[in-house]
Amino acid sequence: MWLAGRAQNHGTSTLNRPDTKPIWPIQRISSRGVRLQPHRLYGPHGGVPCMPSERRSSASRSFCLVGAFLALRMPSGVRSRSRRTSRRCLVLRHDKLAELPAPRRLQLHDACVSVRRLTEDGEPDVSLVQGLFQKAELEELVRICEARQGFQASLQRTSSGEFLRDRMRTSSSCPLLWPLFTPRERIQQLRMENEQMAEAVEVELAAVLSATNRCAQVIGVDEARVEPLQLIRYEPGQYYRPHMDTHEEPQRMSSYAGEQRSHTLLVFMTDIPEADGGGHLHFPKLGLRILPRAGDAVLWQNLDASGEPDPQMLHEGVAPNTCEKIAMNVWVAEKPFTLEAITAWCATHVVAFVSDGVDELAVAAGAARAGLVGKSPELLVLGLRSSQTLCRRVPLTIQKGDLLSRADDTVALCLAQMASAVLRRGALHGLQVVTDLPLRWTSSSQKSTGR
Numbered sequence: 001m002w003l004a005g006r007a008q009n010h011g012t013s014t015l016n017r018p019d020t021k022p023i024w025p026i027q028r029i030s031s032r033g034v035r036l037q038p039h040r041l042y043g044p045h046g047g048v049p050c051m052p053s054e055r056r057s058s059a060s061r062s063f064c065l066v067g068a069f070l071a072l073r074m075p076s077g078v079r080s081r082s083r084r085t086s087r088r089c090l091v092l093r094h095d096k097l098a099e100l101p102a103p104r105r106l107q108l109h110d111a112c113v114s115v116r117r118l119t120e121d122g123e124p125d126v127s128l129v130q131g132l133f134q135k136a137e138l139e140e141l142v143r144i145c146e147a148r149q150g151f152q153a154s155l156q157r158t159s160s161g162e163f164l165r166d167r168m169r170t171s172s173s174c175p176l177l178w179p180l181f182t183p184r185e186r187i188q189q190l191r192m193e194n195e196q197m198a199e200a201v202e203v204e205l206a207a208v209l210s211a212t213n214r215c216a217q218v219i220g221v222d223e224a225r226v227e228p229l230q231l232i233r234y235e236p237g238q239y240y241r242p243h244m245d246t247h248e249e250p251q252r253m254s255s256y257a258g259e260q261r262s263h264t265l266l267v268f269m270t271d272i273p274e275a276d277g278g279g280h281l282h283f284p285k286l287g288l289r290i291l292p293r294a295g296d297a298v299l300w301q302n303l304d305a306s307g308e309p310d311p312q313m314l315h316e317g318v319a320p321n322t323c324e325k326i327a328m329n330v331w332v333a334e335k336p337f338t339l340e341a342i343t344a345w346c347a348t349h350v351v352a353f354v355s356d357g358v359d360e361l362a363v364a365a366g367a368a369r370a371g372l373v374g375k376s377p378e379l380l381v382l383g384l385r386s387s388q389t390l391c392r393r394v395p396l397t398i399q400k401g402d403l404l405s406r407a408d409d410t411v412a413l414c415l416a417q418m419a420s421a422v423l424r425r426g427a428l429h430g431l432q433v434v435t436d437l438p439l440r441w442t443s444s445s446q447k448s449t450g451r
Ligand SMILES: O=C(O)CCC(=O)C(=O)O
Pocket: 232, 240, 245, 266, 280, 281, 282, 315, 316, 317, 318, 327, 329
């Protein structure tokens, strides 16, 4: 069967697969599907039943009621077929189409979602969240990223600290603004410097706040635990090989403040047709494959009961064969982020590189950089991944080790945020920056103690 062949083929492009058989054989599978257990929800609230309430908006109420009404009106045959083929993610468990348990409906402030557990009791909890976002909301987030040319090749950090386009992933990513780093006062200040950019930042921030709030509600966590949202895009043939979302390298260098990622919510932003043959989220150790449907999401815990990374949560983004796939990573830390904690972490755990090109950290950190070192003052660039961001040379040498960089693809954004703060403290004027982070720094030409 196709799936057996596929299992040997993790992470490689599935283009040109000669004898591809249907991957999601809906018609043939219903009679031998895997029945999964009822859902249990994470988070302190344990879930609120989806029912009319005063907080429920009329829009979301109509949406849910119309859905329920249509379901009731359908003949039973259509209804049961619709359960399997309707617009939610299809799920394979151990190569068979899973018969999902009845959903738990949750009424959020601004959406009504269905949650189904995809794993058995005793296994790590992986849940499907259906109807979390409407297509227009997702399209707006994609538009924001595209408008500022935000999708950049995803980078991977090697053990020697270099950022490379390595073979783990060929996708591209776009980190969105982090509200924590983008205070209102800064936008007002920016408005005086660059009206158009301030507008774009405000629009992005509004979309981010709304999305973050919705995701935090469904996970049942404080919004302050959510990292910057990150869109990930795959062209046909692009992939993200099996990996863990937890920070693993020495001293959790890829974290912001030494934290661990407790949960991942992966929101699908595009549909992948069954006929594509790929494009799904795959948990090899759990034998779980989820075919994306825009607006649905998959939620899982990255840590086991003792708080350690759970190796069963290894997962991969299988290459789509024929279409584009876009998803949004919502990574949740085990504790709320604060600027103070991040600053303290920066002050003590800093190893970073100053880039000599927007999003060219691979160059900055790699062999190509060697030729630049010591020859002239380095160029510092604000890597906000925006066509509207001004980059400028600065007459200042900042040494390796002065800034914290993230160890994954949000590195340029985070580095830029910190660099911008450093530069502003370095008495450089006229920089178009949108973030503010207190940071202590030193350079070979100057010393400063930050604020
Ligand atoms: O795209 C997918 O299905 C998986 C993405 C993922 O695991 C990640 O970005 O960390």
